[in-house]
Amino acid sequence: MSVPKGASEALLSRRVIACVGAGGVGKTTLAAAIGLGAARRGRRVLVLTIDPARRLADALGVSLLGPEPCAISRSLLDRLGVPPNGALFAMMLDMKRTFDELVARFAADPAARERIFANRIYQHVSDALAGSAEYSAMEKVHEMSLRPEFDLVVLDTPPSAHALDFLEAPERLIGLLDSRLVQLLLHPAGGVGRLGLRLFQRSAHQAFALIERITGFGFLEDVSEFLLAFEGMSVGFRRRAEGVRQLLFGPDTAFVLAAGASFESVAQSRDLLTRLEAHGANVVGVVANRIRSWPDATPTLPTADEREAWLDQLAGAFALENGESFPARLAADAALAVLDGYAAAVARDREATAPLLAEAERRGYFVRRIPELPRDVHDLAGLAGIEQRFFANDQELT
Amino acid sequence: MLEANANPAGALRPLLDRRLVVVTGKGGTGKTTVAAALALAAAGRGRRVLVVETGRDENVPRLLGHFGEPVGHAGARMPGGPWAMRMDPYQALAEYLKLQLGVPALITRVLHQQSFRGLLDAAPGWRELVTLGKVWHLEQAREEGRARFDFLVVDAPATGHGLTFLDVPRVVVSAIRSGPLRRHARWVEELVRDPERTLLLPVALAEELPARETAELVARLRDQVGVSLDRVIVNAMQPAPFPAALPDLDRRLAALRETPGPPPSTWAACAAHLASRHALNRHFTDEIGEDTGLHVVELPLLAGGVRGPADLATLATALLAEESA
Numbered sequence: 001m002s003v004p005k006g007a008s009e010a011l012l013s014r015r016v017i018a019c020v021g022a023g024g025v026g027k028t029t030l031a032a033a034i035g036l037g038a039a040r041r042g043r044r045v046l047v048l049t050i051d052p053a054r055r056l057a058d059a060l061g062v063s064l065l066g067p068e069p070c071a072i073s074r075s076l077l078d079r080l081g082v083p084p085n086g087a088l089f090a091m092m093l094d095m096k097r098t099f100d101e102l103v104a105r106f107a108a109d110p111a112a113r114e115r116i117f118a119n120r121i122y123q124h125v126s127d128a129l130a131g132s133a134e135y136s137a138m139e140k141v142h143e144m145s146l147r148p149e150f151d152l153v154v155l156d157t158p159p160s161a162h163a164l165d166f167l168e169a170p171e172r173l174i175g176l177l178d179s180r181l182v183q184l185l186l187h188p189a190g191g192v193g194r195l196g197l198r199l200f201q202r203s204a205h206q207a208f209a210l211i212e213r214i215t216g217f218g219f220l221e222d223v224s225e226f227l228l229a230f231e232g233m234s235v236g237f238r239r240r241a242e243g244v245r246q247l248l249f250g251p252d253t254a255f256v257l258a259a260g261a262s263f264e265s266v267a268q269s270r271d272l273l274t275r276l277e278a279h280g281a282n283v284v285g286v287v288a289n290r291i292r293s294w295p296d297a298t299p300t301l302p303t304a305d306e307r308e309a310w311l312d313q314l315a316g317a318f319a320l321e322n323g324e325s326f327p328a329r330l331a332a333d334a335a336l337a338v339l340d341g342y343a344a345a346v347a348r349d350r351e352a353t354a355p356l357l358a359e360a361e362r363r364g365y366f367v368r369r370i371p372e373l374p375r376d377v378h379d380l381a382g383l384a385g386i387e388q389r390f391f392a393n394d395q396e397l398t
Numbered sequence: 399m400l401e402a403n404a405n406p407a408g409a410l411r412p413l414l415d416r417r418l419v420v421v422t423g424k425g426g427t428g429k430t431t432v433a434a435a436l437a438l439a440a441a442g443r444g445r446r447v448l449v450v451e452t453g454r455d456e457n458v459p460r461l462l463g464h465f466g467e468p469v470g471h472a473g474a475r476m477p478g479g480p481w482a483m484r485m486d487p488y489q490a491l492a493e494y495l496k497l498q499l500g501v502p503a504l505i506t507r508v509l510h511q512q513s514f515r516g517l518l519d520a521a522p523g524w525r526e527l528v529t530l531g532k533v534w535h536l537e538q539a540r541e542e543g544r545a546r547f548d549f550l551v552v553d554a555p556a557t558g559h560g561l562t563f564l565d566v567p568r569v570v571v572s573a574i575r576s577g578p579l580r581r582h583a584r585w586v587e588e589l590v591r592d593p594e595r596t597l598l599l600p601v602a603l604a605e606e607l608p609a610r611e612t613a614e615l616v617a618r619l620r621d622q623v624g625v626s627l628d629r630v631i632v633n634a635m636q637p638a639p640f641p642a643a644l645p646d647l648d649r650r651l652a653a654l655r656e657t658p659g660p661p662p663s664t665w666a667a668c669a670a671h672l673a674s675r676h677a678l679n680r681h682f683t684d685e686i687g688e689d690t691g692l693h694v695v696e697l698p699l700l701a702g703g704v705r706g707p708a709d710l711a712t713l714a715t716a717l718l719a720e721e722s723a
Contacts, residue, residue, distance in 0.1 A: 022426060024426020182517065206504060210504070210508055213577070216576030262426075262428075262703060263705065264428070295664055295668065302659060313656075321650070338640075338672060345701050378606065
């Protein structure tokens with residue numbers, strides 16, 4: 001096992017920290033806690049979130065609905081222990097709007113813009129096109145990371161069926177615009193001559209004929225009109241997508257993988273970890289979130305032979321405290337059932353997460369276990385508790 | 399485990415009366431577990447069941463106790479009786495095109511063209527459409543003079559994507575002007591919207607974010623897709639940790655002078671934690687019921703997790719508890 005690494009050491013020198021994980025593992029809360037931790041260490045931090053718990057936003061005193069980052073008030077920051085040089089902002093990504101914004105920004109002229117918006121295909125597919133929502137989110141991260149008022153952007157990644165769509169989105173959009181098939185659809189007469197190209201054109205026409213036979217007349221025309229309108233904007237678009245890609249996979253971005261405690265969630269997380277590494281993402285830490293764990297030290301549990309004696313002792317203690325009319329035996333049974341149930345839950349979460357955390361440690365990532373709290377984290381005390389767990393044992397590195 | 403809800407239980411049409419149940423929900427709510435449990439329950443009652451996974455991972459066979467090779471697109475019979483498959487959209491597309499156009503060699507060639515694959519990778523909606531189309535086809539399939547499968551369970555993609563999934567046929571019908579695809583999309587749309595055959599089964603967790611997202615999903619499905627909904631599954635409910643006669647067991651534990659093993663504070667903290675999780679789940683379960691107006695079916699959180707057929711059977715009993723009554 002390698003020497004455990006501090007979270008702050010791995011994170012605080014970055015410009016972007018991306019919290020990645022399957023749905024439902026508490027990425028939003030984790031991103032907020034990391035943001036708070038960085039602010040407490042004097043960074044000026046923006047937390048970009050997708051879908052915050054409303055009460056968490058309320059607790060931070062932000063509405064998160066505007067198009068601009070919203071600052072957490074100084075008085076609140078004082079209470080959270082954020083020094084004067086630190087700051088914390090929050091912002092919610094509206095993934096539906098941002099793609100329209102992109103079109104508006106990169107369209108050659110107002111007429112081209114209107115042509116795209118009016119296109120039959122665009123109206124139906126802009127939300128779904130090639131991970132466009134995920135792409136738009138990454139675009140926003142890029143834009144915000146360049147703003148001088150922030151040292152660090154903490155990103156709560158988009159919830160998507162494929163949690164890595166957002167990493168692949170820039171490539172796929174560039175790939176689509178560059179694809180020879182699309183080029184041919186746009187310029188059917190262009191570039192004749194070379195044998196290879198003619199062969200390509202023949203097979204492309206086979207593909208088009210196939211599509212046409214299934215979709216009827218007019219569909220390909222709508223598609224090519226849509227792509228043609230896009231083509232005018234593709235230079236700016238491509239340059240920006242390349243910038244986004246470089247930021248995501250460069251040394252300024254660190255990835256933290258969040259995993260839940262169920263067997264299903266851990267399996268997804270291990271798969272995600274492998275794929276992140278295959279993409280060349282700079283993974284630095286793995287967090288097992290909402291793990292049931294003992295409140296203090298791991299207690300002694302009764303052996304099968306001891307159970308009766310334990311129940312007698314408990315019943316005696318209950319009777320002593322609550323009088324003779326109290327159902328002491330029932331209470332003793334219930335208490336032992338609670339301990340049994342709790343022990344089973346702790347054991348299950350430990351067993352489920354062990355392979356993932358061992359794998360992470362072998363690779364030299366920092367590993368954190370965040371305990372499940374009795375309630376949802378929706379207030380500052382809860383957030384501060386998670387922040388302390390996350391940055392535990394490495395405060396000296398601030 | 400199941401508690402009385404605003405709707406009288408008798409008003410619900412049995413789940414097993416439908417032909418197609420599409421299980422959906424936010425990631426991490428346990429959709430796949432619910433889909434597998436439902437398939438097992440239906441097979442246990444003599445139905446010819448197919449459970450279809452739509453994600454890139456294959457999880458249902460393992461839950462059903464199948465430990466051999468992945469079953470993939472071809473599918474295989476599982477222990478306990480149901481069939482399971484993991485939809486491969488590329489294979490489903492090839493099957494569809496071959497069926498429609500009848501020129502297998504050409505279709506194989508085109509589908510293997512790298513540039514065509516590139517176009518497909520970026521094109522939206524077709525995966526959902528061919529997946530639903532294949533489900534439609536399987537729903538129609540006949541064998542020995544009867545339906546090949548009389549009960550189909552689809553483990554749909556997580557919400558957001560789950561909504562798009564069911565909405566794609568409608569979008570295709572409005573985006574494409576003519577051709578066989580438009581006609582077929584309309585057939586699929588009819589299946590999705592037919593309350594006699596199809597039910598959408600949302601799965602939620604009784605916590606703040608999933609509760610809110612479930613309410614939003616149900617509202618959008620009603621407005622946009624017109625698919626039949628009658629109940630919502632609330633999964634992983636922390637059961638009441640104390641007997642009804644001892645509602646304050648945690649405080650009484652804290653007051654004890656001496657306990658065997660761990661100190662009174664540890665006993666009390668464990669009890670308080672479970673009680674608090676239970677109260678939280680209770681609160682959001684009620685909220686889900688109120689916000690969606692749907693009947694709520696509660697599935698218990700199993701302390702040891704859901705690992706295999708025995709755990710699924712426990713969940714299946716809870717899923718169908720009201721129907722056997």
